[in-house]
Amino acid sequence: MAIDEKILDKLDAWVSLSHIDGRHLTDFEAYALTHLPALIAAARRERALEDALSDAEEGLKAVSELIEASDGVASLNRSEDPASWEELRTGGASEDWLAPFDTALDRVRASTR
Numbered sequence: 001m002a003i004d005e006k007i008l009d010k011l012d013a014w015v016s017l018s019h020i021d022g023r024h025l026t027d028f029e030a031y032a033l034t035h036l037p038a039l040i041a042a043a044r045r046e047r048a049l050e051d052a053l054s055d056a057e058e059g060l061k062a063v064s065e066l067i068e069a070s071d072g073v074a075s076l077n078r079s080e081d082p083a084s085w086e087e088l089r090t091g092g093a094s095e096d097w098l099a100p101f102d103t104a105l106d107r108v109r110a111s112t113r
Helices: 005-020 027-068 099-111
Strands: none
Touching: 005 027, 027 099
């Protein structure tokens, strides 16, 4: 579960202000000041990774739809013979081309069930 960006901004501001106000910090505040910057950064990295994963999932779906709507690839390796998707996907004679795509697509499908 991602932390709301507004909360992260408020925590970040509190950490910044707490360093400069000069008052005595409680044990909790001192502990929080020590650990919050790393937690805030980790939460923001998590948010960025979630966004990147969402974009990757959409890209995989788009390519999957393209494959379903066509017969294969023409001029692959500058050959005059078209290559079917079955040849290029996992289990096909030239599976090295798209086996990583199939693996990624399978993982996305399994994670969204």
